[in-house]
Amino acid sequence: MKKLLYISLLLSLLTACKENNKEKFALLVQEWQGKEIVFPQDMAFTRFVTEPVDYRIPDAEYKVLVYVDSVGCxxxxxQLPKWQELIAHVDSATNGNVPFIFVFQSKDDRELRYILKCDNFxxxxxxDRNNRFNSSNRFPQDIxxxxxxxxxDNKVKVIGNPVxxxxxxxxxxKQITGMQYQEALPKTTLETDKAEYDLGTVKEGTTKKQTVTVRNTGTSVFKLKGFTTSCDCTEATCDWKELQPGESGTVTVSYEAEQPGDFYRTVEIYGNIPNNSLMMSFIGTVE
Structure with missing residues (x-):
């Protein structure tokens, strides 16, 4: 029963914008819940890709495995800065007793080293050279x-990307600290003036800002939990924490144009609304 409740809860969190994939996600979550991850005995760890370090995966009550394949951006x-924030939070709550294990595929060692260096990670x-770790476990393709x-015992307790x-x-x-959820807030509804924003042509190396108006169209106060973005090149900020019924607020979305070409980025607003979040998309071209 507990497992079924967990699966139901996780699906409700992950499928906010993917209702047509619910059956697929349900099968995937059921497949991985309780599955043992196989770690090769000779895993080699480095700092900044090229600097070998003597690191062994420690025995711990919980550990977080972050696997990133080489497909896409x-x-x-x-999103390493967000991982650093989460690690700091977990370390503070557990006295550093939860190890985070990062395993990456690399299509370009120089690019990966550059990213790690820039983020001081x-x-x-x-x-994962030659796809060995992935071949042993056959990780899902969806990030x-x-x-x-x-x-x-290296068995999956929770599947999903927390950043x-x-x-x-x-x-x-909740799983790591044993803390219960805060009492659920009454749901309200939130709307933006648009679902998709065209930022037009953005010059490479510059930052384009877009002001988004959001309105609480429900009957309960909306309490902002935070934002997530699809890429570190995108940031969302605001100067408010809650909106009363009928009240509007603005969110400033900043996009840093890193390389030429068309782009598609998303920002999600989290709070006490249906599906827990509301997604906005931003498109344009970098020249």
Missing amino acids: TSCKL DRPVCI TFQTFLLDK HNLAVRDLYL
């Missing part, structure tokens, strides 16, 4: 399901 997938990282909270989804982050923290 590496920087968008990694000096934690040990394993590069949403490539991060796992494992127990002391891409704040509700999944709560599941991790």
